[in-house]
Amino acid sequence: MDKKVLIADQINEKGIDELKDVAEIVSNFTISKEELVKEIADYDAIIVRSRTKVTREVIEAADKLKIIARAGVGVDNVDVQAATERGIMVINAPESTSITVAEHTMGLILSLSRKISIADSSVKDGKWEKSRFMGIELNGKTLGVIGMGRIGSQVVTRSKAFGMETVVYDPYITEKSASELGVTVVDLETLLKESDVMTIHVPLTPETKHLISKPQFEIMKENAIIINCARGGIINEEDLYEALSNNRIRGAGLDVYEVEPPENSPLFTLDNVVLTPHIAASTSEAQRDAAIIVANEIKKVFQGRSPKNVLNMPVLDPETFSMVKPYFGLIEKIGKFMIQTAKGNIKEIDVTYCGDLSELRKHDILTRMILQEVLNPILTEPVNLVNATSVAEKRGIIVTEGKRCDAKGYKNLIKVEMKSDFNDVSIEGIMADEPKIIMINGYQVDVETEGTMLISKYKDKPGVIGAIGTKIGKHNINIAKMQVGRKELGGEAVMVLKVDQQVPLNVIEELKQLEDVNDAVAVNL
Template structure:
């Protein structure tokens, strides 16, 4: 077995690899040299410098695994690797402690005004009264996103005798109690917390999650910390909130534009800023090297690694059969998690037609779970870890198969059950993902772009009232589909619109006569 280490990693990872394989360390290898030599290797380890492109992967005759000694895999063509049956792994847990500790550092810095006090003393000043701070003890910590990093922050804050409330729609009550935290909605966290720390991914749903309205909800002596992703906090709104003393202070490690050149926030004294270094420690780099080295060893010794970012390896024939449905399954999962009211507790999946004859539908189920979980979790969900994460989140999954596909080659039906809602969606692949049923209403919908779903009473004028309300708010409708059970009964409307519908517009639609519910989706 032969492994190439194409970027600099900690020596301990290399030492571990050398116990089981021949290791070539070439941290200056050029793209042309990698392209010409990749066929010699069973595994490759990279960080950020080396790009593992589709062309490189297509030349990789023996390659079994691509390992990224870090969190992201932007420099790896994961799709090309998947198509060729090559595993892609990373080391997401390597930075959990590091980022949590940096969060604590920022929290203490802003609470005790450490950075501006340091600057003052270095300028030969002695302004003790200017730097009156606050204790963490007996304060309320608000956590937005309770994944690996969020839970580590909570653990450390408990040592400071802080209380914790958490906003995480997919954290079961039982798990929250075990962690010693109180679950709450986002508004409650914003209103009650003294320190708010963000640990969610940047998605369409979380972009500007904290903006003017949210900042006005916060206590005027509260603090907000972001070590997750730039763009989750609306920086213009944050600036106004800090200048107008609507909140006590902020601490940022990430920014909407990096580096934050000419950013007005940098002119303020009540903010602490660092240059996206939350994950940058010697220990994190060491741990990343050890983790990916061990993942490579697992594969070379014919075992399954735990941090695989792409689908499990399947035989080429099966992969070609299921390939068109993988995108459909991910879309169905994302569709249902954005449409259902409440937290999904149960999931019923039915495979019909040709898909029912495939020996194992596991990869399809995992892809559905990936679509359900990725929009609301900070840590990446993939087809390897999706089932484990779903179980940890208290989601019960039931699969079924039937040969009857209602005239289609194959169908996939997903039903979600929450504490207060049942929502189902059914689709097929007709050269592109297509939804044919929503809550058992026949439709013909392409799940893509900005979408809108409304449940309403099928009475004259109901559709027009909804359309008029959207028109009043300059929301242009591109495609409309409706379905109903019987004339005058309950009905459903699905729209594709030209822009994301703001939540206040959705609330206005929900208040219309004969409208039961309305939700916006981003697919």
């Protein structure tokens, strides 16, 4: 066989069996970093789990490598950027753990509602404390799901068997999807007030960090149960301890923690919390399925077909890849800019290619990359270049593409327009020596796409720029560069400040309160 696959971490045998008819298989479950760097040049694909680190050094030594496969969900041990630069696909098995995590979530819910964990300990201690362990039924209770991705949807399906009603908080779920699942979409405050049981299934982002803290616990029902099998840090653990120790809520189930493993946590002293060691995705079936999924993905590539779970790019012929590669940096920055400036649900994204780019046969690859950058920060399941358009469609986002010849004197130009619930954003960018943004909402600027930018819309009159500068100066935020654009004297203008520090949300709010400042937003690129 002319293909060779290295299995660097132990995976289920069924995954290995799937590959035997298409490649020579070499298993080395103890291979060291140094050995991997020396030997990787012989392989067309590598399968890892968590132990093996596929670093830039390993990737740069991989002369033949086409695929890096992670038999699981996360790819923290793979340098995806380095793989992308070398044209190596990174694949994983996101769907392998959906049922497993959903079942673990239900297990924590049942344990807390019926006090199973502490009742077990009591009996093993030789006690018979029946009156101590009065539980509650799930039938007729309201389940609140924060984040309706793949796992959240599976939890909803299982909760229906217990006779539960479901409310969900997810700014990106469509009415059609909600109707099909039989759930009611509400805002977060309503969910917290109405739910008897809450479960979290969102990624950890600056927006979701400590999403559940003291103010949220204070409006929950006294008998409320909260579960987190998503990411540590979404629940403020100090505030959770206070709520549990004061019986402000009934109980909590955690599989993830702000620091892992947690050490000397006050939560250890409570009997109304159930703690598990980040094992929600750990079942033999999930590991079997992960191995089979990545093996089948590798087979597809070897057979000239398109894999489904590519994290960085689809299969591209060398000519197309060489044409689109120079624009990856610009597209990444535009996508990050868009998601950080969106207010509310994203409704439409329109991408227009100008100049030489309008002749590109597969410019939709770049559109998918924009969607990937926009959607990944707000979804738990990975969005890649293969599934980006279908995920956008599922979320009710209308995506359109266009071509035009007028590139405003530049060789190439990309214009992206986004409509969301409460604002419209338009960005035009070029790829010169470095990615640059040359237009924001119709205002001409010249902005390098690195670091933190503070964008303010204001009335073009004396003193406003000074007021903005004074305000951020009081917060010890240093200005590195300033760009100002306006359409007419005395009208609305836009100012882009490149600053040396991230701009806290409270500073943004203070800027918005300034006289003649219409809006302000910080973007971290």
